[in-house]
Amino acid sequence: DAKTTQPPSMDCAEGRAANLPCNHSTISGNEYVYWYRQIHSQGPQYIIHGLKNNETNEMASLIITEDRKSSTLILPHATLRDTAVYYCIVRVAGNTGKLIFGQGTTLQVKP
Amino acid sequence: GAVVSQHPSWVICKSGTSVKIECRSLDFQATTMFWYRQFPKQSLMLMATSNEGSKATYEQGVEKDKFLINHASLTLSTLTVTSAHPEDSSFYICSARATSGRARTDTQYFGPGTRLTVL
Numbered sequence A: 001d002a003k004t005t006q007p008p009s010m011d012c013a014e015g016r017a018a019n020l021p022c023n024h025s026t027i028s029g030n031e032y033v034y035w036y037r038q039i040h041s042q043g044p045q046y047i048i049h050g051l052k053n054n055e056t057n058e059m060a061s062l063i064i065t066e067d068r069k070s071s072t073l074i075l076p077h078a079t080l081r082d083t084a085v086y087y088c089i090v091r092v093a094g095n096t097g098k099l100i101f102g103q104g105t106t107l108q109v110k111p
Numbered sequence B: 001g002a003v004v005s006q007h008p009s010w011v012i013c014k015s016g017t018s019v020k021i022e023c024r025s026l027d028f029q030a031t032t033m034f035w036y037r038q039f040p041k042q043s044l045m046l047m048a049t050s051n052e053g054s055k056a057t058y059e060q061g062v063e064k065d066k067f068l069i070n071h072a073s074l075t076l077s078t079l080t081v082t083s084a085h086p087e088d089s090s091f092y093i094c095s096a097r098a099t100s101g102r103a104r105t106d107t108q109y110f111g112p113g114t115r116l117t118v119l
Helices: none
Strands: A008-013 A018-023 A032-038 A043-048 A059-065 A069-073 A084-092 A105-110 B004-007 B010-013 B019-025 B032-038 B047-053 B065-074 B076-081 B090-097 B106-112 B114-118
Touching: A018 A032, A018 A105, A032 A059, A043 A059, A043 A069, A043 A084, A043 B106, A069 A084, A069 B065, A084 B004, A084 B114, B004 B090, B010 B019, B019 B032, B019 B090, B032 B065, B047 B065, B076 B090
Parallel strands: A008 A105, B010 B114
Antiparallel strands: A018 A069, A032 A043, A032 A084, A059 A069, A084 A105, B004 B019, B019 B076, B032 B047, B032 B090, B065 B076, B090 B106, B090 B114
16 A cells, blocks of 8 residues: 655644644555544544545545645544544555554644 | 445453454455554554455465464455464454445455454
C-alpha cells in the first residue's frame, strides 16, 4: 500500500473549518483514500473515504486532487469533541486491502 | 449501525497466564477481522488478519503461537494472548470489515479496544 504524509499536528479554532492535508503521491489507480480518527484511549472511528471524486457525509468532506496525489479532509465546523488524531490511509479495495496506520495528524480544537 | 464491541474493556493478569479478548460485530457480518496493538503515544500496528473459517495471517514479527486468533463466525473473532508477560501490556484493538448488514460494505469498523496490563 502507498505511504501517506501528514503534518504531525494542527490547531483549529472552535466553530471554524478544519482542513487536514494528506499527501499520497505514490497512490495506485485502484487504491482508495480513507480517513479515520482516534480520540484518546478509544478505537479509531471511520470518517469518510473516496477514490477520485470528492465525497461528503454528515461528518466531513473529502477533497481529492485531480491527479490523486493529495487530499484534504474538511471538518466544516470544528468542535472541541473533534480533538483527535486523524489518520489518512490508502488502501486497495476488497479482501487484499489492509489499513496500515501512519502517525497521523493530531488536531487540537481550541475554544 | 456498524458497531463493533470488545470484551473485556480492560484486564489485569499475572505474568504467565493467558488472556482471551473477544471482538464482535453487532449489526453486520464480517468475513474478515483484524487485530491491532497500540503502545502509548504510538500509532496502531497491525498484528494479524483473520478470515472466517480459516487460519489467520500474521504480520511479520508477530508470533502466531503467542497470539492465537480464532474467527469462528461472521460476527466473532477472538485473540488469546498466551503466557502473557509484562512486555505484552498494550492496547489491543480489533476491527471488522463489513460484508453485509447495517454497515457500509468493505469498510473497516473498529472496536473500543482492550487495555491489557500484565503484572
